[in-house]
Amino acid sequence: MTSFRMFEIILYSMVSLLPYLGLALYPFEDKFRMSKIKLSGCIVILTVIQSALGIYATMCSQEQKALFSLLSTVCYGGFYFLAIKENVGKLVFVLLIVSNFANFVVMCAKCVEGHIFPQLAVENNKWSFSLCTMIVQLIFIPLLFLYFKKYIKGMAHIDTGKKIWRFLWTIPATFYLFWYHGLYFSTKSSIELAMDPVNMIFTFFINLGALVVYTVIVNYMAEFQYNLNLEEEKKQLEIENLCFENMKKQMESTRRARHDLKHHMKAVHTMAENNECKKITEYIETYLEHVSLKKPLVYCTNFTLNALIVYYVQQAEAHKIKLKLNIELPEETNVKEADLTVLFGNLLENAIDACDEVQENKRYINLKIYKPNSDSIVFYIENGFNGSIKKKNQQFLTTKANGNGIGIESVKYVVHKYNGDVNIKTDENKFIVSGVLLQPLDATK
Known part of the structure; x- marks a missing residue:
C-alpha cells in the first residue's frame, strides 16, 4: 500500500467521523463524563483506531471488511455511550438521527463524485470521495447544526422520564431501516444506487420528512414540560396560599391575645393583691394552653x-x-x-x-x-x-x-x-x- 493510499484512507476516516461525532456530542455538552480535554484526547485515539481499521480493511477479503466495519461501529457507539451520562434511549435517538444524515451525505457525495470523477467513483475511499463529502458537508452540516441548536439540544434537557425513550428511538431507527433496505436489498450495487440522482433526491425527502417528525416530537415534549411546570406552579401557589391563610390566622390570634392581655393582667393583679398564688398559677397555665404559646x-x-x-x-x-x-x-x-x-x-x-x-x-x-x-x-x-x-x-x-x-x-x-x-x-x-x-x-x- 502506497503512502498516498494510506493518506486517502486516513482522510476519509476523519471526514466520515469527526463532523458527525461533533454533531452527536453537541446536545449533551454539559453531560460529559470527563473534561473536554480528556474527551478531545479520546476522540484523537478513536480517529486513529478508525483509520487503522480502514487501512486493514482495504487489505482483506469482503467478509473481513464487513467485520472491520462492525468493529468500527462498535468503537464509535461504545465511545459515545461511555462519554455521555444520559439515558441510553435518548442517546440512541440522537445517534440514529446523525447516522441517517451521514448516510444521506454519503449518497450525495458519491453521486457528485460519479459525475465529476466517474473513473474514481467506482473505487472506495478515494480522495475524490472525501473531497465531495466535505463539499456536501459544508452545505448541509451548518443547516443541521442550526436544527440541533433549536430543537435537539433543548429536547436533550427535557426530563420526560426514562420510559418514553424506550420507544422514541425506534422512530429514527425506522428511517434508518428505509435507507438500509434500499441499499442492501436492491438488485443494483450500492455505488450504482448512490450515483443515481433520483435516489439522492428520494433520500433527501426521506430525511426532510424525518426532521418534520422529530420536530413534532420535540414540540410535544416542550408542551409536556410546559404543562408540568404549570402544574408545579399551581401546586406551589396552592401551598403558599394555605401558608398565607395560616399566617393571617396566626396574626389575628396574636392581635386578639394582645388585646386581651390587659384584661388578663388585671385579673392576675387582683389575685396577687389577695395573695392567691395558687389561683395565679392555675390561671396562667390555662392562659398558656389557650394561646398555644408552647408551640x-x-x-x-x-x-x-x-x-x-x-x-x-x-x-x-x-x-x-x-x-x-x-x-x-x-x-x-x-x-x-x-x-x-x-x-x-x-x-x-x-x-x-x-x-x-x-x-x-x-x-x-x-x-x-x-x-x-x-x-x-x-x-x-x-x-x-x-x-x-x-x-x-x-x-x-x-x-x-x-x-x-x-x-x-x-x-x-x-x-x-x-x-x-x-x-x-x-x-x-x-x-x-x-x-x-x-x-x-x-x-x-
Whole structure:
C-alpha cells in the first residue's frame, strides 16, 4: 500500500467521523463524563483506531471488511455511550438521527463524485470521495447544526422520564431501516444506487420528512414540560396560599391575645393583691394552653420552608398525627424557594393523606432534612399507611378519589432537576421516601 493510499484512507476516516461525532456530542455538552480535554484526547485515539481499521480493511477479503466495519461501529457507539451520562434511549435517538444524515451525505457525495470523477467513483475511499463529502458537508452540516441548536439540544434537557425513550428511538431507527433496505436489498450495487440522482433526491425527502417528525416530537415534549411546570406552579401557589391563610390566622390570634392581655393582667393583679398564688398559677397555665404559646413557630432558619412546616404542623395536629421534625437547613440555599415548596409540600401532604387511612394510634410522620455538605441536601420522611398502593406504568397513584397521583412524580421531578436521586420503600404499615439533591442550581437562575 502506497503512502498516498494510506493518506486517502486516513482522510476519509476523519471526514466520515469527526463532523458527525461533533454533531452527536453537541446536545449533551454539559453531560460529559470527563473534561473536554480528556474527551478531545479520546476522540484523537478513536480517529486513529478508525483509520487503522480502514487501512486493514482495504487489505482483506469482503467478509473481513464487513467485520472491520462492525468493529468500527462498535468503537464509535461504545465511545459515545461511555462519554455521555444520559439515558441510553435518548442517546440512541440522537445517534440514529446523525447516522441517517451521514448516510444521506454519503449518497450525495458519491453521486457528485460519479459525475465529476466517474473513473474514481467506482473505487472506495478515494480522495475524490472525501473531497465531495466535505463539499456536501459544508452545505448541509451548518443547516443541521442550526436544527440541533433549536430543537435537539433543548429536547436533550427535557426530563420526560426514562420510559418514553424506550420507544422514541425506534422512530429514527425506522428511517434508518428505509435507507438500509434500499441499499442492501436492491438488485443494483450500492455505488450504482448512490450515483443515481433520483435516489439522492428520494433520500433527501426521506430525511426532510424525518426532521418534520422529530420536530413534532420535540414540540410535544416542550408542551409536556410546559404543562408540568404549570402544574408545579399551581401546586406551589396552592401551598403558599394555605401558608398565607395560616399566617393571617396566626396574626389575628396574636392581635386578639394582645388585646386581651390587659384584661388578663388585671385579673392576675387582683389575685396577687389577695395573695392567691395558687389561683395565679392555675390561671396562667390555662392562659398558656389557650394561646398555644408552647408551640414553636420556628422549626428552621429557612423562611420559606419554615412557613410551610408551620402550616403542616397544624394540619398534622388537626388530623391527630404525631409529628417528629429534625430540620437543619440554613437560611440560604442554592435550591429555589419554589422547588423547596413543591418538594416538601407534596411529601407532607401525601404523608398526611396516608395517615388519614389508618387508625389514630398508628398515625405518625417523621421528617428529617439536613445538609451533610455544601453541595447536597438530604431528606427522609416516614409515615404510617395502610399498605394499599396504586401503580400505573411504574408510577405511584394517589388513593384519593379525585387525585391524579402527581405528588410523587412532582417530588421526583424536583429531585432529578438537581441531579439527585429519590428512593421509595414500603411495607405493611409504613411508607418511606428518602432522597438527596446534588449540585444545587444557582437560586438566581
